[in-house]
Every structure is written in C-alpha cells, then in structure tokens.
Amino acid sequence: MKLPAFDYACPATLAEAVALLAANGDAKAIAGGQSLVPMLAFRVAAPTLLVDLRKLPDLDRIDIDAAGVRLGALVRWRDILADARLERAHPLLVAAVRHVAHYQIRNRGTVGGSLAHADPAAELPGIAVACDAEIAVTGQAGARVIPAEAFFRGALATALAPDELITELRLPPWPVGRRFGFEEFALRRGDFALAAAAVFYDQDVNGRAGAPHVGVIGVGERPTRLASVEAVLNGARIDGEVIASAAAAAAAAVDPPDDIHASAAYRRALVGTMVERALLAAHNRHPA
C-alpha cells in the first residue's frame, strides 16, 4: 500500500499555501495526515500536489477569552487535552476529544484536518455543530467565517472551496455551571462512533432548562442538532420522564443508514440511548 506519486510543497505563509491550492486543481492540503494518508495508501485519493501546512505560523494557538474559545487549525488533539484551561473553559470539547481515535493519532491529528475531512462519525464536527461554532477560512477571495451548520454538507463534503484553508474554529463562550454530557458508543474504544450525542443546557434559578443544544454524530451524512429534542427540553425541569421523552424524540428524529456494521434500526435506537445517557450525565453533573 505504497502511496501514489505526488508533488510536494511546504509553503511558509498562508498566502502561499492558498495560492498553491488555487493554481493546482488536484492539490490537497496536508496537516497531520491522519485521515489523508490512509486514503492515499488505499489509492482512493490521488492528488498531484500535497501542500503541507506545517510551517504556517500562528495556526496552533488556543485562545480563550470573553468571546469564547478559538482553536487554530493546526491545534492537535494532544494540545487540547494538555491545555489545563480547557477543562473549565470548554469541558464538552475536552470530553469529546478524549474519544478521538488513539494516542498516536492524537499526537498528529489536527482541528483543521478533522473539520475539513468531515467524517460523519467524527467528534469535532459534531461538537462544532452542537455548539453553534464558526469556522474561519481563507482563500484567494479573502477570509470568511462559515457557521458550522452550513459548513458540513454531507459525508466527507464541506463548504470549503478548493483554494480555501481552515484557519480557526471558534466556539462560543461556555458559561460556568452549564450542564453538559457527551456519550459515544463505538464497537471498540477509539473506533468511529456508531452514534454519539453532545448535549448541554443552562439551568435557571427555578431548575428549568434553557438554551438546550442536542447534537448527534454518526447517524446521518453530517452532524446535526435535533430541534425536536431541544423542544422537549426547553423550559422543562429535567427529570426521568423528560429524559425518556427526549430520547424517544431523538430516535424518531434521525434517519440513519444501514451498513455492514449496524442496521438503521440499531443506530436509531442507539442515538436515543446516547441522548438519554448524555442527559443523565448532564443532570447529575455538579456545576463547576
């Protein structure tokens, strides 16, 4: 499974990188390579040019302030898990990243790579959608910001133009005391999720849930929020009955595929269970 031949460039600036992508229709960007290189090994992708992003400056920052959490495109999973601030600044992000792949992969895989690859069962795209994140990209036409909801178009398909590169993932600020849960089920630890749910809400002084967000992964072509489930939670006191209702709504809201690993019926039931368990975790969590 040797790789097919390609030309290779390692530009020093973002502008150079974008120009290379714009000039070469068959070019692909490579960062950690954890998703791209296996595709090359199986020869299901055969770009004529790889544009290595590793020298691009300032794309590996993690910035946390009142505006939220910003992760540079070259931030690795490892960097997220090592940044002690994030346990408090965005615990949902950290919880999800713990599930990503394996130890060695987490040392190389990047935020930008995961978002650009857009695997329907990947955790970060799911978190981005669940949290109403924005994705900053730069192309020949300049910089723009794409809401996560619009960024993921389908399985392995995004709104990126061929000459565009992701520069940053912007997550809204995370209030202290927010209730959240992240539940994933995979056939083995580190495998792609058969289904996963990321849920959060804020609890008001009367114990009612506000601004609920329910995002699911692995049950469709792209991660989505489930409005019908959020409606069940909105303004409700979260108890066993509400959770069961929400879980049932989740199962009803999705239309997962049948494949060699699991049937649609299984995935449908599984997403209900993931939402249920994530809500239980959120409910039982002590506020930070």
Added chain:
Amino acid sequence: MRNTFIGAAIERREDLRFLRGRGQYVGDLAPNGLLHAVILRSAVAHGRIRAIDAAAALKIPGVHAVITAKDMPGGPPIIPMRLQPLPEFKPFEQPVIAADKVRYVGEPLAVVLADTAAIGEDALEAITVDIASLPAVTDRAGGESGDRLLFARAGSNVALRFRATRGDAAAAFAGAAYRRRERLRVQRHFGLTLEPRGVLAEWDSAQGRLRVFGAAKVPFFNRRILAAQIGLPEHAIDMIENDVGGGFGARGEFYPEDFLIPFAARHVGRPVKWIEDRRENLMAMNHAREAEADIEIACAADGTILGLRGQTFADMGAYMRTNGAVGARNVAQFMSGPYRIPAIDIETTLVMTNKTPVGTYRGPGRFEADFFRERLFDMAANELGIDRVEFRRRNLVAEGEMPYAIATIRPFEHQDELDSGDYRITLDRCLAECRWAEKVKLQGALIDGRYHGLALGCFIEGGAAGPKESARVALEDDGSIAVYMGSSAVGQGVETVFAQIAADALEVPIERIREVFHGSTGYVSDGYGAYHSRSVVMGGSALLDAAGKFRAALRAAAAKRLGCDEAAVKIADELVSAPDGRALPLKDFAGLAAEGAFLNKKHTYTYGAHAAHVAVDPKTGHVEIIDYVAVEDVGRIINPLTLNGQVIGSLVQGLGGVFLEHLIYDEHGQLLTGSLMDYRLPTASDFPNLRSIVLDMKPSPINPLGAKGAGEGGMIPAGGVIANAVANALAAFGVEPRELPLSPPRVWELLQGARMDDGE
C-alpha cells in the same frame, strides 16, 4: 532425565532481539540487485479472463517485467493438498496464477517486477484486465444449487461430504425421551497475522540453486511442492525460516506466491522480494471458520446424552487449499468434545464459493464444533430442567472409560481416541476459580442497567500430529551445544522451550545450549514443522532422541580416546572422564553430532473447562466480560510462562471471533471488510479480565515427555461459553444466540426479536 529447566518459567532468548527491534523478518532482508514483486489480483469474483494487457505498465520507468500464466509453458502448476489429499479434491485445487478463469476477488492474475514496491503498485494501475464476469456464488444455497459452477469439469460446487459416525444414531434417536434440533452458524473470519506474508527468492544460476526466505510452518513440505512445480531436485532448494510474525495456522501453507516469487527470480535472474500488504492479506491469506450446523441432540429424561446427529456445511471458498479440508472434517469428528456420546452421525458438506479459499485457523473446526455443541447442551439442559453444570458433569467421559474411541470419519478413515485425563479435575477447578456457586445467584440479574449471565463449557484440544519430527544436536568448537530442529517457530518460543528440553536431556546448564536453530531445510534431514500444536511433543521428543544418541556417540568417542569402556565414561561439567580420573574437555570433540527422530500416529488431548461471567447492556447490545477463567491440564508443563501466554493469546483471538471479527462479502463476491477499520481485531481495552490456570495432572502416555500440545485450546470453547453466558443473561427474554459474531448490534437485534415474539 533431569527436570531442572523443564517446568521452569525461563525467560525467552528470542526476546533479546525482538525487544531491541533486531528481529529479522523476511521484509527486513534486502540483498543487492533486489527487485520488488507486486501482485495484480482479480477485482472480479467470478469470470473468464479474456485479456491481460501490460503494455502500458511495462513502459513505466523502473518496471522490469510483468509475468502471467502465459509465461509458464504447460500452464501454471497446480497446488496439491498437503492434508487429506483425496482424489475428490483434485478438480478444486488452485493453479498458482489464474489462467482462463478467476474464482475469487484477490486471485493472482499477474506479477509485476519493479525497482520498488511503489513503482510496482503504480504499474498495477496501468495494466488493463478484461474479464467477462460470471454470476458469483457467495453462499451455501448458491453453492449447492449448482446453477453457477466454479469448475465446469467437476460438475458440482460440492467438493466432498465427510461423515462422522459412531454407534447407531437412528436407534438412539428413535428411542429417545428428549430431542432438540437447532440451526447454528459461525461467521467467516481468519487467523490474521500482524506480520503479513512475504517471500524472498534468490536464484543462483551457476550453482542451479534456489534460496527461498520467509518460509514458515511447513518448510519441508513446501520445498517438496516447489521442487516438483519448478522442476528442480529438492536438494537444490533451501527454504529458510526467518523470524515469523505469527502463524495461527494461516501462514506457512503453500500459497500461489510460494511458487510465483521463486519462478520470478529465476525468470529475471535477480533476487525477487514480495511483501504482502494488509489489503492483500485480507483477501489472500486463508480464510476460515465459516460453517453452518443443523444438528440434533437426543437425551434420556435424566439428561444422559444418547446421540448427536445432523449436518454441517463448510464454506470452502474458491479452491481447496493445502489444508482446506481440516476444519470441515474436524467439525464433524470432534463435535463430541470430551463428552460421552455413544451414537453419532454427522455429515459435513464442503461447498465451494467465489470467496477467498479457506485453510486452517487455530483450533480448526473445533471452535465451530464447540459453539454448536455447547449451545445445544445449554438449550437441552434448560429445557430438561437439569443444572447446566451437572448436565455436563454426568456426560463427561470418565478416566476409567479410556481409551475412549470418538467418531470415525470417512473418507480418509481415521480412528481417534481420548487416551488420558480426568475431565472432572479441570471442571471442578474451573468452578472453584470462578466462584460458580456464588456467582450463579447473579444469573439474569439486572444490576446498574445490565443483565448478568454465567456459563461454563468443557473441551478437548487435539495436538501432536505425526507422522514424524527430527532434531540434531551438535557440539561446537567452544564446547557449547547447537540444537537443530525440524520444528518451526511462529512466535511460540521454540528457541527457549527446546533449550530447556535439551539442557535437561543433556544434563548441562541451559547457557551451554548456545543456540536453537529451527525450520530451515538445511538444519535436519527430514523435518515436518509447526501445526496441530505439535512442537513440544514431536520436536521435544525428537530432541530427547537426538540427545540420547548424542550422549551415546560422545561416550563412544570418549571411550576410544580414553581407552576405557563406554559404560564407564562420565560426562559432567564440560569434561568427559574415565574411571582412572583422566579427562578431556568437551570441546575436543567439536563436530560430534547426532540426529534423532520421533514417530507418532496418535494425537494428544489436552482438556479443560472455561467459565465466563458477562454483563449485557440491553440498550447498546454491548457484552462486557466481567470474569473469564480458563483451566486446562496439559499433561506436562515445559515453560509455564509461555504456556499461559498461549492460552491467553489464543483466548483473545477466540474472543475476537466471538465479538468482533467478520469477513463480509456482498452478493457479487466483493469483500466489504477491506481494511483493519472494518475487520476489527481485539485491542488492549476489549478483554482485560481473563485468567488462565494450567495444570499438569495427567501426562500423555504417547510420548516420552508426557506432554500434550496446548497452543490452541484457549480459543476452542470461547464461542460456546460466551454465547451461553449471553443467553443466560437474557434468559428472561428468551434470547437464544445461534450465530456468531455477537457484536453489539446483533445482540441488540436478538433482544428486539425476542421482545417482539413476546408481543412487547
């Protein structure tokens, strides 16, 4: 014979190089002038080859040749069967390369020789292949229907039917108070080795000698086959065994590449190396285990088993491989396991399909048979209202009944018997270790959202297949000993285990055994190799014979030089001495050597019992193994460290087959599980709670070591035990697993199905 090193937990010599990354596997060899071979494989499961056009490929810089069947005058040689070579199988044997038809995705079509493997793979994309597709046979029904023949001349896709019989099954069933019939299935999976296969061949035209590296398992057999195919005398071929990254029954049999690569080396006059990649390995290394059973048990009202009868079906894939019939045959013959089943009538049908050919995988046929049998036992016991452990206990063959003849298999008539052992010992030990009496209160309990279940199963493991093994002991210049074995290393630690046996047989410190050489055809005159858990028994016993002959030869030579009687010579502490005190250092006899052998026609039977405690999450279908205990009596323990390693390693492979591993084909014969993301292997997180207890209570009567082969037993009962534990956990819902794997989605579906039957 001394027992200083035998039985001790000696740390392995092999580790010294493996831990440092200094192992030498065939992929690590890089002689000068090397060309890399890359194999073009069929992407079509069934079809007629119209044309293979390599013109564009040959133009790529760095591509030296593209070899096809057309380069083999007289047509491509056919690979004969090594085991059970029945005439009925001849029409189904595989040519080393496809000539007029392809019959499975992965079948070799051409061999590209290039400067690098990367260029070779580039060349594959430039070869155009014109195959007229034919409808593919992908299941038993398709195979049996005969409407799509793989081999026109054969007139059928059914290669053979074996039949295992004992006593009078018809009478036993006619008179039985209780009968239960079930259909059960085991899925296709295989003994994937972490090191993929590889062959390096060097042709010395001046000497007319062929050296082939990467041999494993049965190098001497393979040399015989290659010599006949390539037209060389055996002595002109050296098969060299390097370090081997796992065998498990799958690596080492004669595959197409074992001819193609040496042929290519001779064709171009340069060394040629082929290293399989993982995508190839999944479609080209022998598949295994795919079997169905439609079997029935007959019992008396008190649970005494009266008979077992029925049919099993084994999916053979597209060709009969060198050992393809073994699993199918074993399913029938060993269905009874360690149990007293007086009447047996089981017919096994071998069906050819357009899928990768099938060979042995650790515990071939036995894993399947135990799943079928133990499931039937639990169902019968439950229905009869008899305790599942008692049901087994009262039906185990007793020591007093041995030798106990098991079913006779025809054709290739082979009589086998259980010759030694007290099966209650391992059953009782297993019950004690897993705290069965206490744990059984948990069966069916719902705790923290999960249902708990327990199960237990007994098993035998056949080992020590003959007919022969050879060993040679030689004295080195410095007085140390070199040991040469016909046995093969596949990772099981033979260099250490044989050093232990040699040291005790020769009564020397273990450091004096300088090195143990194994596998390569240059080491002994007549070697056999590693299969059917035979290395300790066959190789070890041959080594005892060689050691005895060596000491006798040493004594004779010393007596001559010391001028005394042979019987009076004392051998101790690196000296040989005469009664009068005159002594000579051992190294004075450097070059002295003796070859020994052990001949054997019988099998050993390691036996044991496994028990499992599981917890099933009804919402995800996930099954966690809370505790799993494996107990076995191996007759004699040579190295407890390596032995327990075999048990746990085999068990985890077995659990991979129970839960995770599945080679899936679509209706066109396309292999859908084409990577390690799809073909899931167990990892360190999956099965942490396993325990192995090994005993040496009942030595084997058929070899001087008293040992029994024990490399496969860990996995043999795993399917039945786990499936029974899951059924036990979900008994309230009437869930009865009848198929493997028990992946979470499948367990969930079983539960849904059971609930729907109940109208929930």
Added chain:
Amino acid sequence: MTRFEVNGKAVEVAVEPRMTLADCLRDVLRLTGTHLGCEHGVCGACTVLVDGEAVRACLMLAVQAEGRRVTTVEGLSRDDALTPLQQAFRKHHALQCGFCTPGMITTAHALLTEEPDCDADRVREVLSGNICRCTGYIPIVEAVLEARGAYRGSGRAGSDGEGR
C-alpha cells in the same frame, strides 16, 4: 534533501515525497526494527517517537520529519543490557512473535515518560492503538505497569526518548 535526527544522529536523505517515514527508516536508513503491519494507521507496529511523541510512522511522510528528532526502538535499546522497560516485557512474557513489540516499546516509553503514575486503565487506553495478535495484551499491560518504577523520580529513564 531532508535533514533530521534519528536516534541521536543527524541524517540526510533524498527521498520522494511519497515515501513514508516508516519506509524511509526501514529501507533507506536500514533501521528495520520499525515494522509495517497495515500501512493505514491502525495497527501501531510502526510507532516511533518524533520529538518524544509517539506517532504512526506509516502516516507521516519522510519529508515531514525535516528538523525533527526521531527515535525508533533501536534508539531505546542498549547493546549491553535490556532497559528496565524491556526487562519488564521479558519478565512478563509480553511478546511472542515480536512483530508488534517495537511499537509497544516506543508507545509505552512515551507514555511512561510523560505519565509515570498512569494506572492500568490508562495503559490499556493508550495501548489500544497497538494491535497484538499473540499475547492477548494482559502481560503487556502488566509489564508496562511494572516499568513505571523505573520512570518515576530519580529513576527516570531519560527524556526526549533516549532510553538509558
């Protein structure tokens, strides 16, 4: 030309961009201790350390190693004795065919260097990215847990991937 460091020595290689770091180590630098079990980033047999971090060498291009410090299993070994980690593997029979072993050693070394107090669950989690077909993993986990002693406090077996 791509310049980097392997096991403490500077190297300079002229390789196609498509050559992986694993193939470069094995075929160009003749360090064959790093093994290829899958070439698509699942089995971990190719694990090496890059600036002390465990990575899958089959997923990294050799040209991407420019300026980095690479450590292979050979760099974590001594001629005269086994390291404490290797000794622990041997004692617990944490290897059989040896093919996964280099990847286990490099991964375990990286883990223990950063987390000498890791527990069994953490060890299993980290090693779940390394396939072994022979041992069933239990002895490997035991070996890594035993080796923790050598990585704690003054017994630290060196930073930056040099086992001593």
